[in-house]
Amino acid sequence: DAGVTQSPTHLIKTRGQHVTLRCSPISGHKSVSWYQQVLGQGPQFIFQYYEKEERGRGNFPDRFSARQFPNYSSELNVNALLLGDSALYLCASSWEANQPQHFGDGTRLSIL
Amino acid sequence: QQPVQSPQAVILREGEDAVINCSSSKALYSVHWYRQKHGEAPVFLMILLKGGEQKGHDKISASFNEKKQQSSLYLTASQLSYSGTYFCGTEIDVGNFGNEKLTFGTGTRLTIIP
Numbered sequence: 001d002a003g004v005t006q007s008p009t010h011l012i013k014t015r016g017q018h019v020t021l022r023c024s025p026i027s028g029h030k031s032v033s034w035y036q037q038v039l040g041q042g043p044q045f046i047f048q049y050y051e052k053e054e055r056g057r058g059n060f061p062d063r064f065s066a067r068q069f070p071n072y073s074s075e076l077n078v079n080a081l082l083l084g085d086s087a088l089y090l091c092a093s094s095w096e097a098n099q100p101q102h103f104g105d106g107t108r109l110s111i112l
Numbered sequence: 113q114q115p116v117q118s119p120q121a122v123i124l125r126e127g128e129d130a131v132i133n134c135s136s137s138k139a140l141y142s143v144h145w146y147r148q149k150h151g152e153a154p155v156f157l158m159i160l161l162k163g164g165e166q167k168g169h170d171k172i173s174a175s176f177n178e179k180k181q182q183s184s185l186y187l188t189a190s191q192l193s194y195s196g197t198y199f200c201g202t203e204i205d206v207g208n209f210g211n212e213k214l215t216f217g218t219g220t221r222l223t224i225i226p
Contacts, residue, residue, distance in 0.1 A: 004153075033214070035216075041219070042114075042217055042218055043154065043199070043201075043214075043216050045213050045214055045215060045216075048212055048213065055212050056211070056212045056213045058213065090154070098142065098203070098210050098212060100144065100156045100159050101144070101156065101214070102156060103146075103153040103154045103155070103156075104153060105152070105153045106153060
């Protein structure tokens with residue numbers, strides 16, 4: 001079975017632009033979570049969606065938004081990009097909330 | 113609220129044992145352990161739930177002390193493949209349920225040398 005897939009793998013944007021990152025969970029997984037990982041640090045929780053509803057939100061500004069589609073895939077949107085948004089964005093899926101999460105390879109976002 | 117991991121880094125020779133600790137200031141519902149190799153995604157190792165038993169498989173095991181809000185990961189007879197950064201992810205207890213938000217520690221970098 002395919003694992004969690006994320007696209008694109010790399011992205012370069014400039015300040016003020018917006019970006020959409022995509023995630024396809026493992027087949028059968030209904031929960032998707034998004035994390036931001038800055039070099040040298042652990043992943044920081046951004047959002048969790050379960051059955052298309054937001055179940056949790058981390059301490060990120062409103063410039064960050066997400067949604068989950070009927071097929072359980074998910075998008076993370078970031079508006080008005082700042083230099084500090086440069087990071088690896090990880091998506092993780094699980095069968096249900098509170099279950100082990102399986103991570104995708106991430107999207108590396110660079111802001112110039 | 114971020115869990116504190118110790119040590120920050122450790123270097124071992126192949127075959128030696130290691131213990132990585134994760135400590136929280138809040139009551140925990142679950143602790144998740146992951147290993148991340150450079151340039152790769154974190155890989156799930158095990159999950160420990162409040163009231164659950166100590167977990168383990170092969171030479172990697174973990175414990176969860178609910179009273180102290182601490183978890184420890186034990187690596188026995190380490191192998192070269194164990195190298196990487198280990199993260200604990202903690203879920204806060206909100207009245208016998210988890211808050212469904214994983215907060216990760218800053219990580220422990222483990223280097224195994226031949």
